[in-house]
Amino acid sequence: MTKLAHHLGCFLREHLPRERGASANTCDAYAYAFQLLVCFAAKSMHTQPSLLEIDQVDAPLILAFLEHLESERRCSSRTRNARLAAIKSFFRYLEYHDVSCLDQARRIHAIPQKRTDEALVDYLTxxxxxxxxxxxxxxxxxxxxxxxxxxxxxxxxxxxxxxxxxxxxxxxxxxxxxxxxxxxxxxxxxxxxxxxxxxxxxxxxxxxxxxxxxxxxxxxxxxxxxxxxxxxxxxxxxxxxxxxxxxxxxxxxxxxxxxxxxxxxxxxxxxxxxxxxxxxxxxxxxxxxxxxxxxxxxxxxxxAATGIPTLRRGRFRPPDALIEMLRSTKH
The missing domain is CATH 1.10.443.10 (Intergrase catalytic core)
Known part of the structure; x- marks a missing residue:
């Protein structure tokens, strides 16, 4: 088993800013996402965050964490998806640095993003x-x-x-x-x-x-x-x-x-x-x-570029007497 803290530190301090060229805002957002995750995981495992193992952060834990974000922290679906994107990015990094995490990473990548409503933007006149x-x-x-x-x-x-x-x-x-x-x-x-x-x-x-x-x-x-x-x-x-x-x-x-x-x-x-x-x-x-x-x-x-649709004048045809009788006698 491998400690989560070592790989997470390398991911946030070296991989994101140096190899990926991520902005400071992106690094801060990812760090906060993992702060929430490890605190939730440590509380669930009754351990300290620095003692967490990588295999403990599996797909069921991630799903429980996402549910925690929406139900208890009242996060929107967009925020939930952003936190999940940070987690998936970390496990893509792990695939090349710890081959024992391949199956675990594949299960986490299979967690779908949640569909969000596309509301109209607010603006000022x-x-x-x-x-x-x-x-x-x-x-x-x-x-x-x-x-x-x-x-x-x-x-x-x-x-x-x-x-x-x-x-x-x-x-x-x-x-x-x-x-x-x-x-x-x-x-x-x-x-x-x-x-x-x-x-x-x-x-x-x-x-x-x-x-x-x-x-x-x-x-x-x-x-x-x-x-x-x-x-x-x-x-x-x-x-x-x-x-x-x-x-x-x-x-x-x-x-x-x-x-x-x-x-x-x-x-x-x-x-x-x-x-x-x-x-x-x-x-x-x-x-x-x-x-x-x-x-x-x-x-x-x-x-304005399209014409107003016109309705054709129709003729009223009374229903057939036999068909009308049959319809009226249905039980």
Whole structure:
């Protein structure tokens, strides 16, 4: 029997970041998935996590763990599938480093992903988005920072990780304002910025204190902004904007909703899903098709292009007397 801790450490510290070139966010997500798994397994086996053997983490345990995620931790099907994907990736790694795990790995690979509902994306209308952009107090340095962050997150359609990790050397404010984004899957894209967005960023850089951190946006302590920090800022200004735009209060506002809003407004302006995919940094256009389902204008154009179906005038024929009698006498 082989200790789980040794192979798991090599997988997370060497294989993922060095051999696979996985991003820091992916490594963190996988590490958290295995933290949940080994804690669940150790509790089930009445042992310590560091003493777990690989053969103890078998398919029945994985199935029980997935059930635990959904029933007790209230995880969604998407989260359950993400945790299962991390586990399968680890056992693919084990197949080449411990041949005794081949049969065990094959049984775990046979565990199916759970089908998920494809709901319509949530997004903000332009009046709602404008009210959120206007919510920060532009007379304070933190308000100027918040306004620049909100403008950039919406105008460039950035993921929250791309926003908080943005460095000063990724900004180009002259002659044409643009931002260099290193996105998911190590894909780089260059996005031009609106004049209003560039103005908001210049205002923040003018009051930004000189700090050792290279990130563009800093928190109140002078350190790099975090995901949780931006979520708090967005929630605060969304509540303030809901006073002027009550429809905001009925929506769940998250950083990714700003990205969805950028995509929807870009699609409505260009009517080209390929341009939206390039703007968002999607590897495949299929990932961008969710915005086509949420945009009613595409359906309205299709409806207008087709003619209204006409019904032919028919003639009423009374039923045959014998057949009607037989039908009425059925028991």
């Amino acid at each position: 332009m009046p709602e988005m404008q009210s959120i952009l206007d919510a920060p107090d532009s007379t304070t340095s933190m308000g100027i920072r918040d306004r620049a962050m909100l403008h950039l997150a919406f105008a460039a359609g950035l993921r929250v990780s791309e926003l908080v990790q943005l460095r000063l050397d990724q900004l180009e404010l002259s002659p044409q304002a643009a931002v260099h984004v290193y996105g998911k899957g190590r894909r780089e894209r260059v996005l031009p910025l609106w004049k209003q967005t560039a103005t908001a960023i210049r205002a923040w850089l003018a009051v930004r204190e000189q700090a050792s951190d290279p990130e563009v946006f800093l928190n109140a302590r002078g350190g790099a902004m975090t995901r949780a920090g931006f979520e708090y800022i967005l929630d605060k200004h969304a509540k303030a904007a809901a006073v002027l735009q009550p429809t905001i209060a009925a929506k769940r506002i998250s950083p990714h909703v700003l990205r969805h809003s950028c995509a929807m407004h870009t699609l409505q302006a260009t009517h080209d899903v390929r341009r939206v995919a390039l703007w968002l940094g999607h590897a495949r256009v299929q990932s961008t098709e969710i915005y086509l389902r949420a945009d009613p204008t595409e359906k309205l154009e299709a409806l």
